[in-house]
Amino acid sequence: MxxxxxxxxxxxxxxxxxxxxxxxxxxxxxxxxxxxxxxxxxxxxxxxxxxxxxxxxxxxxxxxxxxxxxxxxxxxxxxxxxxxxxxxxxxxxxxxxxxxxxxxxxxxxxxxxxxxxxxxxxxxxxxVGQEVFERSAFVGQGGSLAVTSVPELERRIAALVSSGEEDVSFSQAEGQLREWLNRRKVNKSVGLIPRLEGELAETGAVLSRLEEANRTLSRLEGEKAELEGRKTVLEAERRTHHRLDALELDRRYTQARQDLEAARRQADALEREQARYGALPEREELKRAQGELQYLKVLEEEIRQGEGALREAEEAYEQARREALDDRFNGMSGEEAVSRAAADGALWREALERARREKRRFPLLLSVGLALLVLSAALGAVLDGSFLPWILGGAACCGALALAAVLALRRAGRASAQADQVLARYSAGSGEEIAALAEDYRRRDETAQEASRQAKVVRETLADRKARRENSRVDLLSFVHAFAPEVSDLFGCSAALSRALNLEERQGLARTRLEGARRLFDELAAQGGQALEAMPEGLTRPERPPEETEEQLAAVTAALERVERMRSMALGEQRAVGDPAALAARREELQGELDRRKTEYEAISIALDALKRANTQLQERFSPELNRRAGEWMARLTGGKYAAVSLTRELEAAALERNSVLPRRSLALSRGTVDQLYLAVRLAVCQLCLPGExxxxxxxxxxxxxxxxxxxxxxxxxxxxxxxxxxxxxxxxxxxxxxxxxxxxxxxxxxxxxxxx
Missing domain, CATH: 3.40.50.300 (P-loop containing nucleotide triphosphate hydrolases)
Structure with missing residues (x-):
C-alpha cells in the first residue's frame, strides 16, 4: 500500500x-x-x-x-x-x-x-490490526521506539512457524487453562479442592470433637473438686492475714501518736529560742545576704588587682607619651603629621622636577642659538652674498637664547635649593623618607592615645568597684542590724547570718517533722487505727505472705470459674455435635468428590505443561530468525559496532558488541543506542509480520x-x-x-x- x-x-x-x-x-x-x-x-x-x-x-x-x-x-x-x-x-x-x-x-x-x-x-x-501496526510500522508522537508484546502480535509471530492459524495465541490458551486450574486450586486456601479439603477436615474435626468432649467432661469434674479444696484453705489464710494487719495498724497508730508529741515539743523549743533574737528575715533573704558578703570579698580582690592594673596602665601611658615626642611634628596629631609630610613631600617632588626641567632647557637653548647663528650666515651667503647683516641678526638671536639659558640655569639652582630646604627640615634624604617619618610618628602617637584610653578605663572601673564595695557594705550592715544590732564589721555579719540560717534550717526541719508526724497520725486514724496496749498471744503469721495468698486465691478462683465454663461448653458440645452416623456418611461423600477434582487438576496441569513445551519449541524455531534479522539491521545502523541482537518473549532487546562475549541489556545502553536497537527490532518485525507484494x-x-x-x-x-x-x-x-x-x-x-x- x-x-x-x-x-x-x-x-x-x-x-x-x-x-x-x-x-x-x-x-x-x-x-x-x-x-x-x-x-x-x-x-x-x-x-x-x-x-x-x-x-x-x-x-x-x-x-x-x-x-x-x-x-x-x-x-x-x-x-x-x-x-x-x-x-x-x-x-x-x-x-x-x-x-x-x-x-x-x-x-x-x-x-x-x-x-x-x-x-x-x-x-x-x-x-494487521492497530496494535500490531503501532508496535511495528508506526512510531507516533513521543518517538518511543520500544516494542511491547500483545496477543495479536504474538499470534502473528507464532503463525510464521506453525500451520498459519492466528485465531488463538499461546497467552490466550495458557490463560484459559490457568483459569480452569485456578478454579480447582489457586493456593492452599482458594479453589474447589481446598474448599472440599476444608469441608472434609471440618467433618472429621466434628467427629473428633464429640470424642474429645466426653473425655474432657470426666477430666473437668476431678479438677473442680481439687480446686474447691484449695480455695477453702486459702480463704482461711486470708482471714488470718487480715487480723494480723489490723493489729499492725493499731501498733503503728500508737507509735505515730508518740512521734507527734515529740515533734511538737521540739518545735516549741525552737520557737522559744528564736524569740530571743526577734523576728528573722526569710531564708531566701538570708542566703542573698550571704551571697552579698561573698561578693564583697570578691570586690576586695578585684580592687586590689585593679589598683595594680592602674599603676601599670599609667606607667605604660607615660612611656608611650615619651616615645611619641618628636621635634619635627611638635604639637601635631598623627593625622596632622601625615598630612603635613604629604604636602612637604609633594613640594619637594615639585621643586626637584622644576630643577630637572630648567637644567634640560640650558643646553637646548644654547644649541638652538648656535644653530640660528650658523643658519643666518648660510642664508646671507646664498641669498645676496652679504654676510654682515645676517651674521649680526643671527648673533642677536643667539645672544637672546644664551641669556634665556642662563636664566633657566639660575631657576634650576633656586628650585634645587628649595628641595634641599624641605629635606633639611626633616633631616631626610627623600620625600618617601619624609612620609615614612610621619607614618612612624602617627603610629607612636596612636599608641600613646590608646595607652591613655586604657588608663582611663582602668581608673573608671576601679572607682566603680570601690563605690559598689562601700554601698554593699552599708546595705549589708543595715540588713544584719535588724536581728543582730551588736554587729559592727563584716566578720560579725558573717557570724550573724550563719546563726540565723542555722536556726531557720532547724526550725524548717522541725516543722517538716511535725507536719509529717501529724499527716501520718491522721492517715492511720482515718484507716481505723486505735490505741494498742499489747499484742495478743497464739496468733502466728501463715508461711505464705498476704500478697502470695491473695494471688493464689485469685488464681484458684479464676481456674474454678474457667473449669465451670469449660464443663458447660463440653456439655453443650455434646448436645450440638449431632448424629455421628450422618457425619460419617457426609465424610465419605466429600472424599469421593475431592478425589475427582484432584484427577481433573492433574490432567489440566499436564495439558498446561504440554502447551508450554510446544510454545517453547515454536519460540526456539522463530527467535533465531527474528534475532538474525534484527542483528543485521543493528549492524547496519551502528556501522558494525553491534553484531547481534537477542529478544525475550516480551520483546525486550539486548545487543552484543562485535568481539564481545555477553550481550548488553537496553538499560545499560545510551538513549541513542537504545533507539537504534529498537528501530532494528521494528524493521525486523515489519519484514516478518508485514510482508507481501x-x-x-x-x-x-x-x-x-x-x-x-x-x-x-x-x-x-x-x-x-x-x-x-x-x-x-x-x-x-x-x-x-x-x-x-x-x-x-x-x-x-x-x-x-x-x-x-
Whole structure:
C-alpha cells in the first residue's frame, strides 16, 4: 500500500494537504509544525478513533487531542494505491462521534470498495490490526521506539512457524487453562479442592470433637473438686492475714501518736529560742545576704588587682607619651603629621622636577642659538652674498637664547635649593623618607592615645568597684542590724547570718517533722487505727505472705470459674455435635468428590505443561530468525559496532558488541543506542509480520532525533534502501536528514509550513 495524498481538518491542521512520493518521504517541519498531527491523522484514517477512550491524568484522549482548533468538524481524506488501484478514504463526523462517518471508493469513480468499512479498513489494507501496526510500522508522537508484546502480535509471530492459524495465541490458551486450574486450586486456601479439603477436615474435626468432649467432661469434674479444696484453705489464710494487719495498724497508730508529741515539743523549743533574737528575715533573704558578703570579698580582690592594673596602665601611658615626642611634628596629631609630610613631600617632588626641567632647557637653548647663528650666515651667503647683516641678526638671536639659558640655569639652582630646604627640615634624604617619618610618628602617637584610653578605663572601673564595695557594705550592715544590732564589721555579719540560717534550717526541719508526724497520725486514724496496749498471744503469721495468698486465691478462683465454663461448653458440645452416623456418611461423600477434582487438576496441569513445551519449541524455531534479522539491521545502523541482537518473549532487546562475549541489556545502553536497537527490532518485525507484494507503509515521527550524525547517515541509507520495498514517512524537526538525502533518487523531501503539534 502506498499513500499518495492526505487532506485534513484535524487538530491544528485546517484544510491542510500533504502530497507523498512512493519511496522514502522526508517531511521536515519545526516544532509544532504538524508532524505528529499528520502521523496521528494517518492512523485515525486507517483505524478510526476510539470514542470510548477518556482523558486521564497526564493523558488526553485522541477525540479531544485532535479536535480542530477552529471548532470545525473533524474530517479528512486519504488517497492511496492498493493492489494497483487508487482508493479514496473519507472520514467525518456522524452525530457526536468524531470520524464516525466513513466511505471508501475507487478514486475518480465513487464506486464503493467491497468489504472496506470503517472498522475493517486498517486490517484489510495493511493486513494487521492497530496494535500490531503501532508496535511495528508506526512510531507516533513521543518517538518511543520500544516494542511491547500483545496477543495479536504474538499470534502473528507464532503463525510464521506453525500451520498459519492466528485465531488463538499461546497467552490466550495458557490463560484459559490457568483459569480452569485456578478454579480447582489457586493456593492452599482458594479453589474447589481446598474448599472440599476444608469441608472434609471440618467433618472429621466434628467427629473428633464429640470424642474429645466426653473425655474432657470426666477430666473437668476431678479438677473442680481439687480446686474447691484449695480455695477453702486459702480463704482461711486470708482471714488470718487480715487480723494480723489490723493489729499492725493499731501498733503503728500508737507509735505515730508518740512521734507527734515529740515533734511538737521540739518545735516549741525552737520557737522559744528564736524569740530571743526577734523576728528573722526569710531564708531566701538570708542566703542573698550571704551571697552579698561573698561578693564583697570578691570586690576586695578585684580592687586590689585593679589598683595594680592602674599603676601599670599609667606607667605604660607615660612611656608611650615619651616615645611619641618628636621635634619635627611638635604639637601635631598623627593625622596632622601625615598630612603635613604629604604636602612637604609633594613640594619637594615639585621643586626637584622644576630643577630637572630648567637644567634640560640650558643646553637646548644654547644649541638652538648656535644653530640660528650658523643658519643666518648660510642664508646671507646664498641669498645676496652679504654676510654682515645676517651674521649680526643671527648673533642677536643667539645672544637672546644664551641669556634665556642662563636664566633657566639660575631657576634650576633656586628650585634645587628649595628641595634641599624641605629635606633639611626633616633631616631626610627623600620625600618617601619624609612620609615614612610621619607614618612612624602617627603610629607612636596612636599608641600613646590608646595607652591613655586604657588608663582611663582602668581608673573608671576601679572607682566603680570601690563605690559598689562601700554601698554593699552599708546595705549589708543595715540588713544584719535588724536581728543582730551588736554587729559592727563584716566578720560579725558573717557570724550573724550563719546563726540565723542555722536556726531557720532547724526550725524548717522541725516543722517538716511535725507536719509529717501529724499527716501520718491522721492517715492511720482515718484507716481505723486505735490505741494498742499489747499484742495478743497464739496468733502466728501463715508461711505464705498476704500478697502470695491473695494471688493464689485469685488464681484458684479464676481456674474454678474457667473449669465451670469449660464443663458447660463440653456439655453443650455434646448436645450440638449431632448424629455421628450422618457425619460419617457426609465424610465419605466429600472424599469421593475431592478425589475427582484432584484427577481433573492433574490432567489440566499436564495439558498446561504440554502447551508450554510446544510454545517453547515454536519460540526456539522463530527467535533465531527474528534475532538474525534484527542483528543485521543493528549492524547496519551502528556501522558494525553491534553484531547481534537477542529478544525475550516480551520483546525486550539486548545487543552484543562485535568481539564481545555477553550481550548488553537496553538499560545499560545510551538513549541513542537504545533507539537504534529498537528501530532494528521494528524493521525486523515489519519484514516478518508485514510482508507481501504491497506492504504497509512505515511511519516514523522524530525517530532519528537521538542519533548522532554518523549513525543518522547509516539509518537514512538503510531507510532509503528499504524505501524500494515499502513506502516510508519520516517526520523530522531537523534539516540534517533532508540535507543528507539531497538529490538521492527515490527520496521525496517536503517542508511543512502549517500549525499543529
Amino acid at each position: 502506498k499513500i499518495k495524498r492526505m487532506t485534513a481538518s484535524f487538530g491544528g491542521l485546517e484544510g491542510a494537504r500533504l502530497e507523498l512520493g512512493p519511496g522514502l518521504n522526508v517531511i521536515q517541519a519545526p516544532n509544532e509544525g504538524g508532524k505528529s498531527t499528520w502521523a496521528g491523522f494517518l492512523k485515525a484514517m486507517l483505524y478510526g478513533i476510539d470514542t470510548r477512550d477518556r482523558d486521564r491524568k497526564g493523558y488526553l484522549a485522541d477525540k479531544n487531542r485532535y479536535q480542530p482548533w477552529s471548532g470545525a468538524p473533524m474530517e479528512g481524506e486519504l488517497v492511496l494505491t492498493w493492489h494497483g488501484r487508487d482508493i479514496t478514504l473519507r472520514r467525518g463526523r456522524q452525530g457526536n462521534s468524531p470520524f464516525g462517518a466513513f466511505s471508501a471508493v475507487y478514486t475518480g469513480t465513487e464506486e464503493p470498495v467491497p468489504g472496506l468499512t470503517g472498522d475493517t479498513c486498517g486490517q484489510l489494507l495493511l493486513g 504491497d506492504p504497509a507503509p512505515l511511519v516514523l515521527d522524530d525517530a532519528l532525533v537521538t542519533f548522532d550524525d554518523r549513525r543518522m547517515a547509516l539509518a537514512l541509507d538503510a531507510l532509503a534502501e528499504l524505501g524500494r520495498e515499502r513506502q516510508i514517512l519520516l517526520f523530522t524537526c531537523q534539516e540534517r536528514e533532508g540535507n543528507y538525502l539531497e538529490g538521492r533518487p527515490g527520496v521525496t523531501r517536503t517542508a511543512l509550513r502549517g500549525g499543529g503539534a
